[in-house]
Amino acid sequence: MADFGSDLELEDFRAEARAWLEANFPKSLAGKGALASAEISVDNPELKAWRKTIGAKGWATPTWPAEYGGGGLSPHQARVLAQEMAKIGAFNPMMFGMGVTMIGPTILDYGTEAQKAKHIPPIVRGDAQWCVGYSEPNAGSDLASLQMRCDDAGDHWVITGQKTWTSGAQYSDWCGALVRTDFTAKKHDGISFMLIDMHQPAIEPRPIALIAGASPFCETFFTEATAPKDALLGELNGGWSVGKRLLQHERASQTGASGGGRAxxxxxxxxxxxxxxxxxxxxxxxxxxxxxxxxxxxxxxxxxxxxxxxxxxxxxxxxxxxxxxxxxxxxxxxxxxxxxxxxxxxxxxxxxxxxxxxxxxxxxxxxxxxxxxxxxxxxxxxxxxxxxxxxxxxxxxxxxx
Known part of the structure; x- marks a missing residue:
């Protein structure tokens, strides 16, 4: 990826970004980024069109590798793009999902080439929704005490247990989950990270009502859910390191870096x-x-x-x-x-x-x-x-x- 950093090159890119946004961002959505997940229905045709357009361009993930559908932009260009979006109240509709903010970056860090080729393009395009399975009823801040088990069944994994606060689980296609694969090891050492297909009857998300009205949270039950052997992200029993990395990405996404239109x-x-x-x-x-x-x-x-x-x-x-x-x-x-x-x-x-x-x-x-x-x-x-x-x-x- 070239590092376009000169003032002239950046100004050329600024003009390109401004023209593209003017031609493609629906003006009716201006300034509504912070409310995109609640105020704007997922059936809103302009929001759906904007997601599709920016996803196809790769600018929803501007610095991700172009080979997986990302924008392939330098950090300098990405900053210019964010500035131009803010000027017109535009927003990145993918930044309200966990695929772009958490799971995708973690797969890019730890995934095999096959895993990247399978999962990153759908995340970039907004075609796949992800949730994260971390907390459990008895494993909140002390996350390493998690007990959701994952057993090796030979040619696949079998997963049984409960997660809670799984945001968006009821809408998700996939779940990135921390599971226990070795109950004899120290609690930090027997954990693995699995990529689990949510479209199976063995998984039941139950929404949790919140005081603010709309609720993204669920408690999610896994009853002998299955995953193929290549669902393991990173090393077996090395999931604690993968899980910590994902949390770093999550915290980075919550610092205000993603923008969301003008307030x-x-x-x-x-x-x-x-x-x-x-x-x-x-x-x-x-x-x-x-x-x-x-x-x-x-x-x-x-x-x-x-x-x-x-x-x-x-x-x-x-x-x-x-x-x-x-x-x-x-x-x-x-x-x-x-x-x-x-x-x-x-x-x-x-x-x-x-x-x-x-x-x-x-x-x-x-x-x-x-x-x-x-x-x-x-x-x-x-x-x-x-x-x-x-x-x-x-x-x-x-x-x-």
Missing amino acids: TPLQDIAKRYVGVDDKGHLADPDLRTRLTRHLMDSKIHGLTLARAVAESKGASGATNAASVLKNSATHVAQTRSELTLEIMGGQGLGWDGEGFTREEIESVRGWLGGKAMSIYGGSVEIQNNIISKRILGLPDNTQST
């Missing part, structure tokens, strides 16, 4: 609901101070993210720094939601009805749904442990079992 500036919302003084300043000085602090935090997060991307090495750039950015992104997003509801006052507490605008209803539901950010992808406490031990080099005061 209304919070200061504009505040001026509309709270009002301004004769100098054009927010009428509430305390709110003005807290809003300014939030905008500073948001800017700092964006600059840190840009620096981490610029300093990253290799194709994925997923590192322990993703833990810092994941917590930072969580703080910024949750603070924005809290401030938005405070700014809207009573109008920020509506669930339904003609007395509330769509923006107000979406704000309260987004506030409720955003509480999960502190937990999914590794809780804030888990990220702080990673930061303290792997980045700051602080001593580990816990005892492993």
Whole structure:
């Protein structure tokens, strides 16, 4: 892959990207990226057309190898593409699925050529939906305690057990799951990573209702489900390393790198609901101070993210720094939601009805749904442990079992 980094080459590519987006991105979807999985139905013809078009172009996975259908762009070009998309409120419709954000990059890291050729092109095109089978009822933060078993049946694997919080399992074609293949080994050493076809009666996803209304989560039951021998990703009993790598990719995707169209500036919302003084300043000085602090935090997060991307090495750039950015992104997003509801006052507490605008209803539901950010992808406490031990080099005061 050529590294197009000169100013002239990048400006030529910018013009190409701008023209392509102008010709292909449906203007009716502008600014709706953050709501694509909830607000826009999967049956929406313009969304389906956009997914198909950007998938065929390879720009939903801009830096993935062209030989598997990816864009084959350099990081510099991908950044330019993201900038041009943001200018018009465009978004990457694949970035709300686990195939692009987690499973695909992990297959590129650990997969055989046959596995890459089989799974990567459908992910790139948006033809295959993936979920991730990690947590279990008795294996949440202590994921290595998982008990879903995978037995070698000679020419195939047999998988039995339960996973929970399997986002999108009810819609998925495939599941990337951590399973126990050796019950006699230490708990970290007897785990393998399997690529499991979800289209079999032995697998039953059951959606879990959430306080915010829409729920992506499921508990998923496997009762002697099967997988071919080549479903093993990475080494047998080496799944813990594969699983950790996937989590790095997940955390990187949750730092704000994927974009999602333009959001209304919070200061504009505040001026509309709270009002301004004769100098054009927010009428509430305390709110003005807290809003300014939030905008500073948001800017700092964006600059840190840009620096981490610029300093990253290799194709994925997923590192322990993703833990810092994941917590930072969580703080910024949750603070924005809290401030938005405070700014809207009573109008920020509506669930339904003609007395509330769509923006107000979406704000309260987004506030409720955003509480999960502190937990999914590794809780804030888990990220702080990673930061303290792997980045700051602080001593580990816990005892492993």
